[in-house]
Structure formats: structure tokens, C-alpha cells
Amino acid sequence: MTATDHDAGDLLARARTWLAEDPDPDTREELARLLDADDVKELADRFAGTLQFGTAGLRGELGAGPMRMNRTVVIRAAAGLAAYLKGKGREGGLVVIGYDARHKSADFARDTAAVMTGAGLRAAVLPRPLPTPVLAFAIRHLGAVAGVEVTASHNPPRDNGYKVYLGDGSQIVPPADAEIAAEISAVRSLSDVPRPDGGWETLDDAVLDAYLARTDAVLAAGSPRTARTVYTAMHGVGKDVLLAAFARAGFPEPVLVAEQAEPDPEFPTVSFPNPEEPGAMDLAFAKAAETDPDLVIANDPDADRCAVAVKGRDGGWRMLRGDEVGSLLAAHLVARGARGTFAESIVSSSLLGRIAGKAGLPYEETLTGFKWIARVEGLRYGYEEALGYCVDPEGVRDKDGITAALLITELASELKERGRTLLDLLDDLAVEHGLHATDQLSVRVQDLTVIARAMERLRTNPPAALGGLAVTRAEDLTRGTETLPPTDGLRYTLDGARVIVRPSGTEPKLKCYLEAVIPAPTHESLPSAHAKATELLAAIKRDLSAAAGI
Numbered sequence: 394m395t396a397t398d399h400d401a402g403d404l405l406a407r408a409r410t411w412l413a414e415d416p417d418p419d420t421r422e423e424l425a426r427l428l429d430a431d432d433v434k435e436l437a438d439r440f441a442g443t444l445q446f447g448t449a450g451l452r453g454e455l456g457a458g459p460m461r462m463n464r465t466v467v468i469r470a471a472a473g474l475a476a477y478l479k480g481k482g483r484e485g486g487l488v489v490i491g492y493d494a495r496h497k498s499a500d501f502a503r504d505t506a507a508v509m510t511g512a513g514l515r516a517a518v519l520p521r522p523l524p525t526p527v528l529a530f531a532i533r534h535l536g537a538v539a540g541v542e543v544t545a546s547h548n549p550p551r552d553n554g555y556k557v558y559l560g561d562g563s564q565i566v567p568p569a570d571a572e573i574a575a576e577i578s579a580v581r582s583l584s585d586v587p588r589p590d591g592g593w594e595t596l597d598d599a600v601l602d603a604y605l606a607r608t609d610a611v612l613a614a615g616s617p618r619t620a621r622t623v624y625t626a627m628h629g630v631g632k633d634v635l636l637a638a639f640a641r642a643g644f645p646e647p648v649l650v651a652e653q654a655e656p657d658p659e660f661p662t663v664s665f666p667n668p669e670e671p672g673a674m675d676l677a678f679a680k681a682a683e684t685d686p687d688l689v690i691a692n693d694p695d696a697d698r699c700a701v702a703v704k705g706r707d708g709g710w711r712m713l714r715g716d717e718v719g720s721l722l723a724a725h726l727v728a729r730g731a732r733g734t735f736a737e738s739i740v741s742s743s744l745l746g747r748i749a750g751k752a753g754l755p756y757e758e759t760l761t762g763f764k765w766i767a768r769v770e771g772l773r774y775g776y777e778e779a780l781g782y783c784v785d786p787e788g789v790r791d792k793d794g795i796t797a798a799l800l801i802t803e804l805a806s807e808l809k810e811r812g813r814t815l816l817d818l819l820d821d822l823a824v825e826h827g828l829h830a831t832d833q834l835s836v837r838v839q840d841l842t843v844i845a846r847a848m849e850r851l852r853t854n855p856p857a858a859l860g861g862l863a864v865t866r867a868e869d870l871t872r873g874t875e876t877l878p879p880t881d882g883l884r885y886t887l888d889g890a891r892v893i894v895r896p897s898g899t900e901p902k903l904k905c906y907l908e909a910v911i912p913a914p915t916h917e918s919l920p921s922a923h924a925k926a927t928e929l930l931a932a933i934k935r936d937l938s939a940a941a942g943i
Contacts (some may be wrong), residue, residue, distance in 0.1 A: 401433050408436050408458070414583045415457065417464040417500070424457035446470060446574040448566055448764055449898050452545055452554035455496055462497070462545075462553045464504055465583060470555055471505040471541070472586045473577030475512035477569070478539055480576070484513055486538030486560075489596075491519040491528030493544040493630050493695045494656030495553050498522065501543040504588070511587030514538075517594040522630045522656060523601065524696035525556070526793035530604045531596075533562040533790070547627075547667035547693040548900065550660045562790040564764035567878075601634070607788040608638045611796045612803050613729055618643045620687040620805035624798075625650035625677045627666050628657040629694025635795050644802055648684050650676050660694070667693055668700035668712070668780065678702065678710040688805050688815065692794040698780040699794035701801050703815050713815070716742035716831045718801060719776035720822055721815055722784060725804040726774050727752045733773025736766050739877065739884070740893050740906040741778040744822065744829035751826070760880050762898065763792050778831065778906065820919055828913045830926035834905035834934050836943050844896045844903045847941040851883055851894060856940040860932035862887040870895075890929065892937060903943060907933050 408428055415421045427435050439458025444451050444466055451470055453462045478486060488509045492502035502518055509516035517535065519528060525542050532540040540558040548554070557565050557573065565573070580586065612618075622639075624647035626632040632654050639647055652662050653676060660666040663673045668691040677689050681702070689702035689710060701718050705711045713721075723735060723745055735749040736757040749756035754773075759765035766775035766783060767790040775783040781792030784800050801815075808814055823829070838844060855867045868874065870882040882895035893906045909929045913922040 404433065404436055404440055407440050411440075411458060411465065415463070415465050416468070416583065420457035420463045420465075427457070446473070446570065446577055447898070448564070448570045448762065450554060450556040450565070452548065452552060454551050455553055462501075462555075464497070464500060467501045467543075467555060468504050468508055468583055468586055468588070469577050469580045471508035472512070472580045473573050473575075474539065474541070474557060475509055475514055476576040476579070477573045478514060479512065483538040483560075485515065487515045487517060487535060489517050489519070489528060489531045489535055489537045489540045491525065491531070491540070491542045492522055493525070493542075494522040494658055495543075495545060495694070496550075496658045497553055498543045501553065501555065502541075505541050505543070506593040507588040507590070508586055510592040511589050515593070517596050519600070520596050520598060524631055524634050524692075524795060526697055526789045526791060526795055527601060527604050527634065529558060529562055529789045529791040529793070530607065531600045532558055532560065533788075534600060534603055536560075542695070544695040546695050546697065547665065549665060550658060558791075563767040564762070564791065566764050566768070604788075605634070605637055605641060607785065608796050608799060609641060610788065611785050611800050612642055616803050617806040617810045618803070619645070620802050620809055621645045621684075622647040622802060623650065623677055623681045623684060623686045623689045624648070625653045625674070625689075625691045626655075626696070627663065627668065627673065627691055627694055628653050628655070628660045629666065629692060629696060630656050631692035631694075631696030631794060634696065635690075635692065635798060638795050638799055639802075642799055642803075644799075644806075647690065648680060648686065650680050652676055668698070669715075674700070674702060674712060681710050687809055688802070690798045690802070692798070693780070696794045697792045699782060699797040699801070700780050701815075706816070714831055715776070715778040715780045716744065716829070717819055718780070718797075719778065719782065720744045720748065720829070721804060721818060722776065722782055722797065722800055723748045723774060724818060724822060725800065725807075726784075727754070731773050734769055734771045736769040736772055736775040738762065738766060738777045739882075740895070740904075741776060742829045742831050742908055743891065743910070744826055745776070747826040747829075748822070758876065760877055761882075761895065763790075767791055820916060823913050823919060823922070824916055828911045828919065828922040828926055830909045830911065830923070830930060832907045832930040832934065834907065834937060836903045838901050838903070841901055843943070844901075847903055847943050848881070848883070848894070848896065850942050851940060854940070855883075856885070856936065859885065859887060859892060859936045859940075860890065860929050862890055862929075862933075887933075890933060892933060894937070894941070903941070905934075905937055905941075907937075909933070
């Protein structure tokens with residue numbers, strides 16, 4: 394027998410062992426088909442390792458085998474989490490479980506509840522598919538020791554995921570992720586994991602009602618509520634909760650993008666169910682052209698992100714960048730007299746620091762992700778450029794696309810009463826603090842080694858200049874900084890610009906975040922500042938792409 398024959402035999406044996414304990418008829422049938430066809434290539438792909446449990450929890454393509462999202466992988470993950478919680482003295486504690494409307498989400502939620510119950514913890518499942526922020530709220534509201542949200546957020550239809558929160562209502566960070574991963578690895582067989590048929594609680598709408606009551610707190614008493622909106626749920630779970638929140642607040646009822654209003658795990662009208670992706674907002678813009686609202690609002694499928702679009706001065710609709718919305722919300726909160734720390738991740742615009750500094754408020758930069766932002770001491774407001782905003786950290790210690798939508802609509806209403814728009818306020822901020830223009834170079838890959846090679850190339854031969862500007866400081870963030878723990882990323886500081894390069898934590902993408910800051914002392918100087926920024930960002934993008942070999 395050759396080594397190759399031995400490898401194939403070992404692979405088939407591992408696949409048969411997996412098949413024997415797989416509790417899901419769908420993935421059993423899929424795996425049996427691959428075994429019958431002797432499809433070694435496909436089996437090798439699915440059994441090449443295991444989905445890695447990290448600070449984003451688990452996320453991957455649905456299917457049979459340890460490299461896919463399926464009930465076996467989820468049961469093991471739940472057993473590892475239960476063992477971790479018990480090891481921390483949380484025996485008998487409550488674990489709240491939420492889920493979205495993707496394929497298998499309800500099954501994964503039920504399996505998690507069964508594993509927690511079997512492990513001697515108490516489990517409570519949200520009553521139906523609901524936004525992720527409702528789960529994040531429920532953890533603190535109910536005094537849970539942990540929470541699980543079954544969601545792949547804005548990933549493609551074939552994916553699902555498993556996001557873990559601890560009792561403070563924040564997503565896990567190191568070392569908890571590695572400790573949970575070690576417990577998952579220690580699970581030998583599914584037969585070692587007790588999974589009773591009942592014994593957990595299915596929550597009623599009281600927890601949702603409490604969340605909705607809390608949404609009122611983000612608005613100022615007696616503020617104008619006149620802005621009209623077009624809303625798309627992007628085939629996700631946001632519609633009913635957002636409509637209820639808007640009705641409570643007294644805003645005009647949003648006009649729905651009907652084709653995308655109801656949950657649909659196939660996401661039939663979009664290539665990627667992410668408002669940032671090209672074409673995803675086309676139906677919303679078409680509805681806006683019909684109804685002429687003051688703004689367009691979109692949630693991603695689990696409604697923790699919020700996208701905002703406005704009518705441009707040319708009459709067409711355009712998406713605001715996450716950094717623009719982040720700055721607008723910050724300016725609005727400052728104007729309302731908010732106190733506390735303003736925070737953002739390192740990949741977001743430095744304008745937030747200028748706004749906070751001018752207002753005399755504390756400001757902090759964190760690593761990427763709300764798991765870090767939510768942990769900032771004394772946090773009052775946090776945001777990340779990827780359309781994530783935390784405007785009520787006492788209620789939800791995570792990004793929340795529902796409360797962010799309320800707050801931006803309140804701001805649009807206040808401006809509308811004065812005959813102004815969100816674009817007018819952005820211009821004011823540019824004149825006051827300099828034009829902070831941001832862009833992104835994002836490369837989606839099939840082969841993850843492309844990303845590793847690009848990072849290695851930049852580390853070995855860092856660029857001396859980008860876009861005609863000298864690189865004054867090059868930092869390898871794997872070494873950490875005075876204020877940041879280590880992370881896989883590179884940061885280049887230029888005179889009047891900044892670049893950060895990092896692999897995405899949740900998708901097969903290399904992401905490069907660019908910012909140019911151009912002085913704009915008067916409103917009259919803004920057009921030329923915008924032109925200069927556009928030209929500079931394009932040049933930086935071109936040079937960075939060449940330096941990284943992508």
C-alpha cells in the first residue's frame with residue numbers, strides 16, 4: 394500500500410466515523426453520497442482540519458464534515474462552551490440563545506439549548522428569529538452567564554455561524570476563545586454529550602418588549618420625529634423589530650422594500666446580503682426614487698449593522714460610508730450633551746478622535762471588532778467603519794442596527810426642521826476638523842495563501858512611500874503597541890494619510906483601510922479638498938496594491 398493509498402484510507406475511515414455519529418439526516422445523506430462516489434478530493438476538503446473557534450466564534454459554509462458548519466460541529470462547540478462555563482464556576486447559570494433565519498439556525502439553537510441543559514446549565518431560547526442586538530440585550534437583562542447567537546451576519550447564503558458572548562453582554566476575547574477551543578477539542582464523541590429532549594425554556598415576547606422599551610432611551614425627549622425613510626431588511630430578521638421601534642418613537646412608518654422585507658435564507662435579490670456590496674442597495678434606491686424619502690436605511694440580515702443612504706446634490710442616492718455615519722452620530726450625541734468615552738477601532742476614521750477632543754470627552758482606539766469596543770471603560774458611544782454603531786452601551790454592549798437607525802433618523806429630523814441635511818452637517822464637520830476621506834481596498838480570495846503571501850511581502854519589503862507621500866512610520870501590529878494588544882495587521886502613517894492592512898476575521902478577504910486628511914478651512918474650499926482626497930486615495934490604493942502584489 395502506498396502512502397497515498399494509506400492517506401485515502403485514513404480519510405475514508407475518518408469520514409465513516411463522522412457519518413456514524415452525525416445526528417442530521419441532511420448532512421448524513423450528503424456525506425454518504427460523497428463516500429459512495431469515493432470523492433476523495435471533496436472529502437479531503439471537508440476533513441482537512443476543523444473549523445477554528447476564535448474571537449468571532451465559528452463561521453463557515455454549511456455542509457458535512459469538521460471543516461463545515463453543521464449540527465455535529467455545533468454540538469461540540471456547545472459542549473466546549475458548557476465545560477468552560479462550569480470550569481469557571483458557572484454551574485446552574487443561565488445561557489440565552491438567539492438565532493437568525495438562515496438555513497439550520499433554528500436547529501443549531503435547539504442543539505445548543507439541549508447541550509446546555511444536559512450539562513447542568515439553564516438554557517433559554519429567544520421565541521423566534523430575532524436581531525442579534527436583542528440577544529446581546531437579553532444576556533444582561535436576564536442576568537445570564539453567557540449567550541449564543543446563531544448567525545452568519547452578512548455572509549453568503551451558504552454560510553452560518555456561532556457567536557459567543559459572556560455574562561457582561563460582550564463577545565468573547567482572548568484568552569476565553571482559546572480556553573473554549575481547548576474544551577471543544579477535548580470532546581471525544583457526541584455520545585459523551587448528554588442532549589435531553591427538553592428542559593430548557595422558550596422565552597416569550599417579554600424580553601423583546603424590554604428591548605423595545607430600552608430603544609426609547611436613545612432619543613432625546615421631545616425631539617423632532619419627522620424624517621421619512623425607506624427601509625430594507627436585506628432578507629433578514631430586522632423588519633418587525635425596527636418597525637415596532639419606529640412606531641414607539643413616533644416616526645413616520647418606514648416605506649418597505651417589499652422584495653427584501655421578509656426573512657429568506659436564500660437572499661434571492663442580492664449577490665451578498667451586505668449593504669456595502671455593489672448592487673445590494675439597488676432595490677432600496679429604486680423605492681427611494683419612487684417615494685422621495687429623507688433617507689434610506691438598511692440593516693444587514695441579523696440587524697446588528699445599519700447602512701444609511703442620502704440624496705446627493707446631483708439628485709441621485711448614495712450610501713454614506715460607515716465613517717460618515719459614525720461621525721454624524723458622534724456630532725449628534727455631542728450636541729445633545731453626551732458624557733463618557735467615545736471609542737472606535739483602529740480601522741475607523743480618526744475624525745471621531747477630533748470630535749471627542751474638541752468636546753473635551755475621553756477617546757479610545759481599540760482593535761477591530763465590537764468585542765473590543767464594548768469593553769472600553771466608561772463607554773458612551775462606539776462605532777466601526779463596517780456599519781456598526783453602539784449608541785446605548787448600557788443596554789446593548791455590541792453594535793445595534795435598530796437603535797442606530799433610530800438615532801440617525803432623529804438627527805435627520807432635527808436637521809430637516811432647520812432646512813438642512815446630513816450632507817450639510819458632514820460639510821460643517823469637514824470645515825471644523827479637516828476633510829477626513831476614507832476608502833477601502835478589499836480583495837476576496839478563494840485561496841487563503843494569497844492573503845498570507847501579501848502580508849509576508851509587505852512585512853519583508855514595507856513601502857517607503859504611498860501615493861507620493863513618504864511613509865513616516867511603519868508598524869507591524871503583531872508586536873502590539875503601547876495601547877493595543879498584538880493583532881495580525883500592518884499600519885502605515887503618512888504625512889496627511891493613514892493605511893491599515895489586515896486579513897478579515899470573518900471572511901476570506903484581505904482588507905486595506907485608507908484615510909486621507911485634507912484641510913478645508915471654508916465651505917468654498919470643500920470641492921477642491923474632495924477632489925484632492927479622491928486623487929490621493931486612488932494613488933495610495935494603486936501603490937499599495939502593487940506593494941502587496943494583489
